[in-house]
Amino acid sequence: MQLGNRRARDLDTEKYHELSERARRLKAKGFTTTEIADELNVQPDTVLWLLMKEHVREKPAGLYDFHIDWSQIGSNPKCLTLAGYMLAEIARSALESKEFEESEVVVGVEPSGIPLALLVADELERPMAVIRPRRHVNKEGAAPGAICLNFSKVEGRRALIVDDVVNTGETLREVxxxxxxxxxxxVGILTLVDKKARETIDGVPVKTLIKAVPIGTS
Structure with missing residues (x-):
């Protein structure tokens, strides 16, 4: 048991150093805290903790998070394709159960939602649009809508939103x-992982492949 606990602590320390280094590199490139959180699939509070100096890296009381690493799926075309098809099947099931309405366009959230949205749109035979969250448009915060003009239009259409991981839910709320x-x-939101196990975001039903449900955190 002690050996197992020691190994778990070693892995935790190794992951901390890896994520901390990645967070610092992104910060040096000018990424905001929120943008770093989106890149690492963690919450903004976790980014602030990762950016602390080594001697003050005591985790704040009540702070917990999950780091979601789906690179084994994203880096393998076959795995990524299967993940997209599974999300499309979830959308079909939600439509049959009347949790989703029929969509007219699939909207991928930039950046990581785009490949998934492409696969879902192909499987559901729908046009695809791409949206850039406001916080990613520019540092002044501009461009209401932030719909990429090189893809399908969304005006007047029922939209099915696709993203990779739901962290705080703020990005999807903006979308x-x-x-x-x-x-x-x-009319619906599809994600690979939802770290808060939500049923809806701003009144829009959420369906996900994996729900991360914290236990015993109170």
Whole structure:
């Protein structure tokens, strides 16, 4: 048991150093805390902790998080394709159970939601749009809607949103609001992982392949 606990601590320390180094590199490139959180699939509070100096890296009381690493899927075309098809099947099931309405366009959230959205759109035979969250448009915060013009339009269409990981939910909340401002109606959200096991985000139903449910954190 002691050996197992020691190994777990060693792995935890190794992962901390890896994530901390990645966070520092992104910070040096000018990424904001929120952008780093999106890149690492962690919460913004976790990024602040990772950026602390080594001698003050005591984790704040009440702070817990999950680091989601789906690179084994994302780096393998066959695995990525299967993941996209599984999300499409979840969308079909949600449509049959009337949890989702019929979509007219699949919207991928930049950056990591785009390949998944492409596969879902192909499987569901829907046009694909791409949305850039407001926080990623520029440092001043601009461009209401932030819909990429080189892809399908969203105006007047029912939209199915696709992203990789839900952390705090703020990014997807922005996406939902931006689509509504663009006269689109979001009818569902698909993700690989939801770290909060939500049922809805801003009134839009959420379906996911994996729900990360914390136990015994109170």
């Amino acid at each position: 939902v609001q931006s689509l509504r401002e663009s006269n689109s109606r979001p």
